[in-house]
Every structure is written in C-alpha cells, then in structure tokens.
Amino acid sequence: MSETQLQRARSGELTAAMKRVAERESRDPETVRRAVAEGRAVIPNNHEHDVLDPMIIGREFATKVNANIGNSETTSNPEEELRKLHAAVHYGADTVMDLSTGANLDSIRETNVQHAPVPVGTVPIYEAVTRVDDVADLTPELLLDVIEKQARQGVDYMTVHAGVLLEHVPLTNGRKTGIVSRGGSILAKWMEENDAQNPLYTHFERICAIFAEYDVTFSLGDGLRPGCLADACDDAQFAELETLGELTRTARDHGVQVMVEGPGHVPMDDIEMNVERQQEVCDGAPFYVLGPLVTDIAPGYDHITSAIGATEAARAGAAMLCYVTPKEHLGLPEEEDVRDGLAAYRIAAHAADVATGQPGARDWDDALSEARYEFDWSRQFELALDPERARAYHDQSLPGDNYKKARYCSMCGVEFCSMRIDQDARAVDGDMESIDSETDLTDSPAAAANLPPTGTHDMRSVPDLPSFAEHASEGHGDD
Ligand code: SF4
DSSP states (O other), X not given: OOOOHHHHHHTTOOOHHHHHHHHHHTOOHHHHHHHHHTTXXXXXXXXXXXXXXXXXXXXXSOOEEEEEEOOOTTOOXXXXXXXXXXXXXXXXXXXXXXXXXXXXXXXXXXXXXXXXXXXXXXXXXXXXXXXXXXGGGOOHHHHHHHHHHHHHTTOOEEEEOTTOOGGGGGGGTTOSSOOOOHHHHHHHHHHHHHTSOOHHHHTHXXXXXXXXXXXXXXXXXXXXXXXXXXXXXXXXXXXHHHHHHXXXXXXXXXXXXXXXXXXXXXXXXXXXXXXXXXXXXXXXXXXXXEOOXXXXXXXXXXXXXXXXXXXXXXXXXXXXXXXXXXXTTTSOOOHHHHHHHHHHHHHHHHHHHHHHTOTTHHHHHHHHHHHHHTTOHHHHHXXXXXXXXXXXXXXXXXXXXXXXXXXXXXXXXXXXXXXXXXXXXXXXXXXXXXXXOOOOGGGOHXXXXXXXXXXXXXXXXXXXXXXXXXXXXXXXOOO
C-alpha cells in the first residue's frame, strides 16, 4: 500500500510532489518536507488523481484560494461542470470543491478529477443525503460507503463534520441564525432524531483508515460556525474547535494529512484571535477559512465583506481562503460571479502575502507600478490580476492602438495626468531624482507562482472548451 505524503515526509523521504511544490514556491524541498512532516502544511494528492499538479497549503507558503463548483438539484451535466472547472482554474483557483447535490454526481466527480490540475475537494455527506428519503435515515455504513467510493474516485480532500457533537447542539440555542453549515445542520438533525452521537465522530478512525489508503486529506468541517456577527466566537463554535483539535491528533496518528475549516462571520477585531486559537488548539494544522465576512449588511457585495476578513485572516496565519461570490446568501453564482469572487480572493491572498513578506510577493506590485509609470499600457494589462478586465475598462474610452503608449488615460485626461506632469517636471528640473524601474520578474518566485491568468498550474489536462462566458450567453449558464 502506498503511504501518505505525511508518512513519507516523517520517514525523511523527498517525494516527487514535495519537489514539485518546492519548485512552484521557490523553496528548498527540505523546508517543504519538514512542514508536511510536522503537520504545518498539507499536499492534497490522492494516489488516484493522475493529472494533479501538486500544490501545498500551509501558513508559511503562499496563501491559497479555493473556488466552489458543482451542480444543484436543477442542473446540470459533466460538460457543463467541466466549463465551471475551466473557469475556476482560468481565473486562478488553487483548489476546487465539487459541491454537487443534483444528478450525475458520480460522472461529474469522475470527470472533474480526470481533468483537474488542482486538488478536488468534496463534502461526502451531501451525496449520502441524496441516497435517503430523510436525513434521519442516514447510517454510518452509508456514510463510510460514500467516503470510500469518493476516495477511490480520486478526491484529494474531503470536508468531514466530525467535530459537531451531540452535546454541542444545545450550545447553539439563543443564536440569531442557528446552525448555518449544511453539514452541521444535517448532522444536528440526525443526532436529535436518533438521540445518538455524530456517526462521523464515532467512526472517525475508520474514515482515517480509508484516507490513509488513498492519501485523502481531511478538511475538518466547522459545522457550528457562526452565521452572523452576533453568533461569532460563542461557546458552540469553540466547543467544536476543541473537538477538531482532538480529531487532528487522531488523524495524524493514522498518518493522515489534516487541515481545519474556520468561520464564517467574524467581526474584524476578533479575526486574529480566531486564527491564533485555531493554530494553538489544532497544533498548527493549516487553517482554511470561509471569508470571514466582517459585516452582515451587504448582501450582493459579500465577496467584498468577506475578502476584507480573508485578508486579515491570511495576514494572521490562515493558509487557504474559500472564496465567496457576490451571490452569497442570494443565489447560485454564475460565471461572472465566479470571476469576481476569485478576483476578490486572489487580491486578499496576495495582499496578505505582501504583508507577511512571502518571498518575492512585492515584485509583482512593483513591476506593475513601473509599467504604469512608464505608460506601457500593454504591459500593465499583462501584469494585471485580471488582464481581460483591465484592458476592457481602459479600451472602453480609449480603444485605439495609439493609446497603448499614450501618456494619460481618460481618468484625469491629458491636461491633468499627474504622472505625465511629474515626468515632464523631472525632465526639466535637474534637482528631481529619476525614477527607479528595475524589477525583474524573471527571477521573482512570487511572480512565477502568481502571474495571470492561470498561475503555474499545468493546464494541459483541462480541455480547451469554449469559454464558460460564451456558453452562458447561449443560455446554458451556471444555475
Ligand atoms: S490620467 Fe490619471 S489615472 Fe490616467 S495615467 Fe494619468 S495619472 Fe493615472
């Protein structure tokens, strides 16, 4: 039986995945091995996921971003899902979670794994629920069957809400928004109706055995995460966190890699404390956070409310950010929402990487600033996080090729372009120093890892389908 990345790291082996990760992050392979061996980082890498381009999730590496894809009860088909996968990877997702709950679950999952160069995550309880008439009819054997099958299909990491215990549920009484995690609410209902402990907790070691066989990474779900600011940091959230710490140690004892999911909605001034507490309770296991949203007042803009929290969380030590789209709380995201959500989260991740001093992170900013000051518009678009949007916005008012070297844009106009005025002043006034513009991205690790539009993922496995945008406009959108 093949061993997990964790087991091999502990025995001192430098695996091909560790070497590839080291190359992508411009780190010493031994640094990668040690982080994995100590559980501070994970390399989700199911033995059955052949086309995966390995990546690493850990606070000392570049902050990663996950995008959720998947169908609902009303759509869709494997080809449709492949378009979503393509859009997510194209716009820079480091991992994708297939949260499908509709038809064709197996073929969609298998197709995604066959084509995804990034790790694929799932929440197996979603499929288990589709197989019963009532949540209360779920059985431990059914849950384990689904988990084992998805592991065999090549899923790299799974959200398992094993930390929601029977005794935690009453702690949610008095909340403003109750239990907002799908998995958490399903398990709470099951425990209430069966008057029994969470089967994912009681059978956790059997799940560990499956995960060890395929090298599936745990993403220990936060089923009692707060759904609004008023419920943040309450007894229910932190009681579950204690259990997640216990489960982290159990999984590691079985040689299984672990990351831990985090809240939800948290006031800005509590985010750092949340990250530090998770790191302490879970012995440094990578923290994978959903946002968090720092205010509840802006439905329609929750990619922004949550990206603010995500930036703060990543600066404080969160390792991966689960994106939120503008449709959060309102409806299923479409392609433009995926694009906006991913842009917001890649900005959050990069801003945190600049703040924490990730090697070379600032080079990208500096190179773009230099292109901007030099009025090299084409280079500025090339370096933009979303080149297509930057170019489109510029060309709305000044579309001609002659404007790609123009010393102004339509924002201030030719007379009031401060950068042009500054340059002219420097040319005539010998007292003003010239401007330094020497950032060389060819030697920049962060630029190598981040340059748009696709990062360094090996994209050869993703089929070159018509763009999701074109397809959506033909009436086959992501709904
Ligand atoms: S016109 Fe204004 S916004 Fe445009 S390049 Fe000049 S300074 Fe920048």
